[in-house]
Amino acid sequence: MSKAHSHSVFQICRNEKLVSPKDGKTIVGTARCNKDLLLGLVEFWCPETNTFVFPWGEATVSLEDVMILGGFPTLGESVRRPLEGKLVKIEEEMYMKRLIFSRTKSKKASHECWIKHIMEEEREYEHVAFLSLWLSRYVFPSLSETAVSKQVFPVAIHLSSKTRMVLAPAVLASLYKNLTLLKNQAMYSREELTASGPLKLLQLWAIERFPSLGPSIPNTLKPGEPRAALFHRLNAKISLPLVRSILRLPDDFRWRPYIADLKIWAHPSYYKETKFLAFDCSDADEALKYFARCLHTSMLVGIDCKEVYLPHRVAMQFGYDQDLPASFPVSSVLWENARFAVLPRSFQPCVSVRYFNWWTRSKLAQKAALRGIKRNENRSSPSVLAKRNVEKCPHSNEFGVKKPRD
Numbered sequence: 334m335s336k337a338h339s340h341s342v343f344q345i346c347r348n349e350k351l352v353s354p355k356d357g358k359t360i361v362g363t364a365r366c367n368k369d370l371l372l373g374l375v376e377f378w379c380p381e382t383n384t385f386v387f388p389w390g391e392a393t394v395s396l397e398d399v400m401i402l403g404g405f406p407t408l409g410e411s412v413r414r415p416l417e418g419k420l421v422k423i424e425e426e427m428y429m430k431r432l433i434f435s436r437t438k439s440k441k442a443s444h445e446c447w448i449k450h451i452m453e454e455e456r457e458y459e460h461v462a463f464l465s466l467w468l469s470r471y472v473f474p475s476l477s478e479t480a481v482s483k484q485v486f487p488v489a490i491h492l493s494s495k496t497r498m499v500l501a502p503a504v505l506a507s508l509y510k511n512l513t514l515l516k517n518q519a520m521y522s523r524e525e526l527t528a529s530g531p532l533k534l535l536q537l538w539a540i541e542r543f544p545s546l547g548p549s550i551p552n553t554l555k556p557g558e559p560r561a562a563l564f565h566r567l568n569a570k571i572s573l574p575l576v577r578s579i580l581r582l583p584d585d586f587r588w589r590p591y592i593a594d595l596k597i598w599a600h601p602s603y604y605k606e607t608k609f610l611a612f613d614c615s616d617a618d619e620a621l622k623y624f625a626r627c628l629h630t631s632m633l634v635g636i637d638c639k640e641v642y643l644p645h646r647v648a649m650q651f652g653y654d655q656d657l658p659a660s661f662p663v664s665s666v667l668w669e670n671a672r673f674a675v676l677p678r679s680f681q682p683c684v685s686v687r688y689f690n691w692w693t694r695s696k697l698a699q700k701a702a703l704r705g706i707k708r709n710e711n712r713s714s715p716s717v718l719a720k721r722n723v724e725k726c727p728h729s730n731e732f733g734v735k736k737p738r739d
Contacts, residue, residue, distance in 0.1 A: 366532040367568070370539055370546060373576035380513040384646055389583035393647050394508060394538045396627040399501040401591055401601070402537045402561050405472075407626035408619075409497035412488050412636050420490050426458060427465065427486045441480040444470055464489035472504060473636055475511050475529035484636050501626075504531055505642070506635030537561055541590045545579050546571060554597040563595075588649045592678040603675050610675040614668055625673045627651070630666075649684075652676040656685045 377385040384393040396407050416424055430450070434442035444466060451462045468485035491498055511530030518527070540547035548567040555562070579585055592604050602620045603610065612621050628651060633640045648655045653676060676682075684692070 366528075366536045367571065369571055369573040369576050370536055371528065371532060373573055373580055374535065374539060375512065375516050375519060376577070377580060378512050378516045380516060382643055382646055383509045383513075383641055384643070385580075387583075387586075388581050389586075391646055392542065392586065392650065393643075394505065394535060395644055395647065395650060396501050396505060396642070397591070397624065397651070398538050398541070399505050399508075399534065400623060400627065402541070402559075403501070403504060403531070403534055404559055404561075405501040405504055406497065406499060407501045407623045409499035410491065411634055412498060412500065412503040413634060414487070414491060414496075414498075416487050416490060420494065423458060423461060423490050424486050427461060427490075428483060430458075430462070431481065431483055443480055447481045460493045461486075461489050464492050472500065472531075473507055474531065475507055488636070502631075502633040502642070503635040504534070506633035506638050506640040507531060508535060509633070509640040510635065510638045537564060540564055540569075542587050543579055543585050544587065545585050546576065554595065556597060558597070560595075560598050588682060589652055589678075592652075600678070604678050605675070607677045607679050609677060611672065612674075613672045621673075621675070624675065625671075628673055629668060629671060631668075649682040652680055652682050654682050654685060655688055657688050657691060 374385060377387055379386045379391075382391070382393075384391045399405055400407050431442045434446055434450075437446065447462070447466050451459060451466070465481050465485050468489055469481045473482065473485060488498055488500075507530050511528070511532075512535075515528050518524075546569060547564060548569050551563040552565055552567065554560075592600050594600050601624070603618075603624045610621070612618070612625070614622060614625060616622065628644055630645060631642050633642045643658070644651065646658045648658075
């Protein structure tokens with residue numbers, strides 16, 4: 334765990350200013366993320382489905398992306414698991430230590446002060462203190478921009494007690510929440526916009542899925558380095574118009590970037606070349622269980638939020654043919670009763686005929702709606718005019734990439 338996270342993708346940059354070229358709004362971010370890439374992606378974000386609705390289809394950051402790019406597990410105990418017995422006393426001690434910092438000149442347990450305290454004074458709860466800093470600074474940066482958050486203490490204490498915590502859903506819930514907040518601010522607010530959360534993970538996802546948005550020559554991985562190290566400290570010179578044009582091109586999107594072998598980095602073991610795998614949650618293969626969680630429709634439980642997770646809307650990202658995602662309750666199929674399948678790397682996913690037909694009708698309806706918007710353009714408020722190119726979220730997917738499969 335510690336070795337993997339020594340190359341953590343969640344880097345913090347204090348008060349980085351991102352300015353929208355469209356209306357001059359300032360976005361203050363806590364992650365060093367390309368401003369044009371962030372603004373371009375937010376335009377296509379749909380809060381109702383937690384997906385990006387591009388002109389050619391629907392895609393999203395999935396649990397598999399968080400698991401592979403961030404190194405966070407999809408199995409384990411909830412981040413909201415309560416503390417019991419002696420662990421409660423440890424939490425009380427951490428609260429007291431944090432309270433001491435509130436009486437200092439900075440009035441808060443800043444990361445710098447916390448690090449100094451760990452290195453010079455803390456002995457008894459050094460591990461918990463370190464994990465609290467790591468969680469606040471790199472895993473859940475939106476909880477507190479520059480201070481150690483008391484909300485992470487229970488998670489840190491569980492981790493220090495060797496309890497496996499399911500961090501991937503919590504991280505993804507945080508990302509979904511902050512994308513929605515940023516989208517709503519961009520749509521309705523004229524005030525300074527605040528971008529926070531694991532935005533570096535979002536940028537990595539975009540580079541993996543849209544190679545044209547990333548550097549032309551990635552880094553060479555060294556033994557033991559995670560996949561995210563491919564793009565460590567590399568920047569591509571991209572502008573907002575270029576980002577928009579690339580995001581609108583279906584041919585530039587990679588549905589399954591993790592099935593390919595890279596030098597030093599091998600594809601996940603559950604992706605076989607030609608073999609079809611079928612299994613359930615009782616299977617002994619741990620890797621299959623981790624992947625199964627990525628396929629299961631569920632409610633993502635975060636430290637301070639809950640977000641819906643709908644992988645069936647982006648079936649082609651997992652190698653499946655895309656059909657109309659019927660509306661059904663989250664977790665309508667219990668995890669214990671579900672059976673899963675992993676399609677081989679050689680399989681080329683497509684869309685069903687009825688899906689393709691729906692997509693065609695959807696595009697015609699969308700064009701008619703856009704014509705109506707243009708007719709009312711002169712009567713619209715500035716905040717609405719600034720977002721003319723934001724795609725409306727459909728009740729289903731839109732995929733026009735390939736010929737449908739019978």
